[in-house]
């Protein structure tokens with residue numbers, strides 16, 4: 340991939356974020372999502388790549404735009420693309436922190452084709468690389484991560500979606516005297532955040548979407564953190580579907596299973612303000628949007644503070 344693509348890709352997630360601005364707080368998550376999808380799809384058509392959507396809005400018969408298998412771009416390097424045009428649709432609709440527009444781009448074959456089902460995840464930043472084991476208990480993982488980070492357990496913060504299915508994790512964290520940070524939606528943002536010590540999040544645990552798991556893995560790989568995942572099927576049909584896509588639900592998926600590519604980029608723009616990215620702001624004649632662009636091959640981490648003059652062209 341070419342260096343110039345950094346800016347090209349940031350325009351894609353920024354267009355999506357700007358286009359859903361009118362829907363922030365309007366209690367209509369479908370409309371917000373559609374606005375992000377439309378803008379992202381439109382902007383892809385201006386980028387010099389031959390892209391294939393491998394994680395997108397669904398299968399071709401259920402999603403008109405950015406469906407799995409859709410070809411995007413003007414032509415150029417053959418890349419695979421994972422998108423979540425609006426990650427945290429509820430957060431945007433309810434004007435709560437942490438909604439982002441996000442994508443990952445890798446050399447063809449470089450991203451796991453994750454089925455649309457749940458995935459159990461354990462994620463840490465670079466300081467705790469090698470200290471996690473998804474098959475070990477919550478207690479064991481917390482102790483090992485605290486030791487790797489050289490932190491007392493009481494100061495360790497574990498982020499998880501506030502769901503009934505995570506009750507055992509909450510209880511285990513409480514019993515150890517560590518801290519939880521409960522989120523209502525959007526588990527990609529904390530995966531990125533735990534790679535930045537100043538975010539205050541040390542690890543992410545629990546079950547969320549598998550497509551979001553691959554996006555999170557792209558961010559974590561670029562940042563030098565660590566992640567393991569395991570598909571969490573809800574029925575036999577999902578087990579069969581996962582197998583037909585080449586992944587067993589019994590497999591522990593390491594970072595290199597989730598993102599085999601060496602050249603992978605992760606790009607996200609803020610919709611509503613979160614721990615690392617500010618949300619969309621109107622600033623006089625301009626609209627302002629914050630973006631993070633990570634690239635594994637070059638080890639670069641870029642924060643962009645972009646402004647677009649209104650009206651948009």
Ligand SMILES: O=P(O)(O)OC[C@H]1O[C@](O)(COP(=O)(O)O)[C@@H](O)[C@@H]1O
Nearest residue numbers: 425426427428524525526547548551
């Ligand atoms: O709400 P559930 O079913 O627990 O699913 C959790 C998944 O949904 C999300 O919170 C948000 O997904 P959407 O943006 O599609 O609404 C993801 O970040 C997370 O992985």
